Amino acid sequence: MLAACGPRLDENAQLAKDYLKEQGYSIRSYEGRYSYIIEREQLIHKPDSSIWAVQTVEPDAYIGKEITQERFIVKNHPLSKIYGPQKSFSYKVSVSVFMYNGKIIGGISSPVGNGVGGSPYSLDGKTAEEVLKGDYAEWIKPWNEKYGY
Template sequence: MMRITKISVLIGLLFLVLSACGNGASDDEKNAEQYLKQYGYQITSRQGQVEKYILEKSKLSASTENIPYQQSWGVQSVEPDRYFGKEITIYQFTVRNHPLEKKYNTETTVNVILCEGNVIGGASMPAQGNAVLMGAPYSLEGQTLEEINKMSYKEWSEKWIMKYGS
């Protein structure tokens, strides 16, 4: 009987140690969460790290496979140039209390962009369940590319191609 109790206690202690060590959130992800909380967004789910890449000018060129990068960087308040050659990490969350929630009457998925552990921005999209609705991303605050850049999409696109290539 005493042997079973000792084994139970050891298993319980092992479980506690493993669960304490494996909380799953990296420092970068915690930074991203804190950033979202500053906006008053309530995190309802975490998808974790969804992408990691080295930002190069070629990733922003006007080719079809680069459209997601162009659109995501197009809604940032910072120019991507200062991050060339650096590792970019993206964490994804589903949030409530976001401007897109009111506009589309649905959940919002946000991608928080970090470089070297520092949040540099993000993008948001209306979502239903685990599916992101189609369309271009909005800024982290729910603004369109046109609102952020204060020009039409056509004007922005022409300027983007001149700067980053076709």
Template sequence: MDKGKLFGSTESVPYQQAWGVQKAEPDTYFGKQIIIYQFTVSNHPLEKIYQAKSNLYIMLCEGKVVGGYSFPDVDGLAGAVYSLNGKTLEEVTGLSYQEWRDKWKKKYGN
């Protein structure tokens, strides 16, 4: 994990989305390896919205869970990920996407 992956290119978008729905800041994990495991589950809150199972992605660092995110298990669906419990970035942060993006750019853009 390094700061350069968090802003400035299309490759940074998945990192922004994943970290945007975490309570923890990515700064704590700079210089460390993050391993992500995927699970497909039933009875997740997103199932009520999408009528489909959900994929959960669990983020581990040094053998400890440090976060995670979810996304409906639907072919061809595009968009941002949700928190582990199915919340949007706006629900997790209390900010609009634009407010969050401005704050993110200020912190990780340089």
């Protein structure tokens, strides 16, 4: 694991870190990078469908392409207000900034720790229903028709 404030962050990681700081988050640590190629058939299975439900971009332009996630643990995130009062478990807020060709295209956030689980939130802590401005169950039907095979 690389230190969040150390000089060893590459250009992508530094761009993601700077973006998170601009959003008002304090960086606790850099958790590394995860890269993968988006495959059409994956988009109808969780967690991929849940992840794309909290994005403001469609995945079409990225199918067959490599997406990089730069992962951080942050403070001052909206999820801190939701999960902060809980004393029954220890938690942190993890964010993954999605990048393609050196540009930020989205991301997710989630609380991590004992007793925490569930669907991802948007990068700024919104639920799928908030991002979609509607019901996830209604959204998933045409999504599966579009990306199903």
